[in-house]
Amino acid sequence: MSAAREYGLEEQYEWPRPPAGGWTADDLDRLPNLPPHTELIDGSLVFTSPQTLFHMCAIRLLEHALLEQVPGHLAVLREMTVQLDQQNRPEPDLLAVSGDAVVSPRQTAFHPEDVVLAVEVVSDDSAKRDREVKPRKYAEAGVPHYWRVESNDGLPVVYVYELDPATKSYAPSGIFHDRLKVSVPFPLDIDLTAVNPRPPRL
Template identity: 65%
Template sequence: MSAARDDELDGQYEQCEWVRPPVDGWTADDLDRLPNLPPHTELIDGSLVVVSPQAEFHMLTLRLFEQALMGQAPGDLAVFREFTVTLDEHNRLEPDVLVVLADSDTGPRGTRLLPADVLLAIEVVSPDSRQRDRDTKPRKYAAAGIRHFWRVEENGGLPVVYVYELDPATKSYATTGIYHDRLKLTVPFGIDIDLTTLNRR
């Protein structure tokens, strides 16, 4: 890179207004008040995490699970997509898809749920979020008492679903199955999803 190019970048950085965190880190409430945050910004351990643009697989998989679960969830449950959950003061995460209690008191202007509202959290793993989706987020969801968690990975262009259930004694997740081609479960309710049906329609 040329010296002139370096000078140009230095000038751009001088004009940027960087968000400086408080000494104790950001709080869940700050996420609603900070101006101009990119969409889908999360709070993990008091730090802001900005999500990269998502690939086609991620978008299609979210659509598949959202539509399938909306069609199969009983009437006392609702399906949300990319909606934040306040786990504690310094952690406000945004699962890709959630199944929640239909009477959760978010209100029409609500921006977050509480762990007690969430029956199932689903994360579709992306290259930039692999560590968070495989380790950080499941640990935090389990510690907060969210009963069911699915991690979805891409294999040959199709989703593979790793299904976990909370062990309340240890506040950690136990694997209950790994599903290729078809996801058929009886908990948290009757679910039957053909995983081979990803499409662009």
């Protein structure tokens, strides 16, 4: 007998069975007891692994810097989904969206036309999605700017991409190691070495 059956967990944590044709974007708001940060990719539910310390620190560093430097007409949000279409509703780690798109405290998703920047911090289990699947989908949906953040010995390296509207694909516009300084989608200057999770001793 499995431990799950012995403790009655099989019945308690029964996974939802996908309908014919896969799940839809609306299902994410209706399905009960989904794990936090569940995404929808090509009609399939994608669950995330436990967050690493690098992942948390990189998100925190970039979020604080974006909040400090973002223009007033934009809003910076973390871990909110983007409904690209009925089969795809990914959850970027960070978003910069039009302030007009923030309409309700109960809001759970944004439309791609409202998104100015999508940021994904790569984890072991998300590497293929963040490097290949998501940027392709974001670009096809018209999201103008995409950053992919990788770890290099615990320090973030930011790969910056800009949409070519003629081809609906991203063109690389820079790889940033110690300092991220860009002029689009708005002027930004971020010290990437400040990712240390512990404050300096005084």
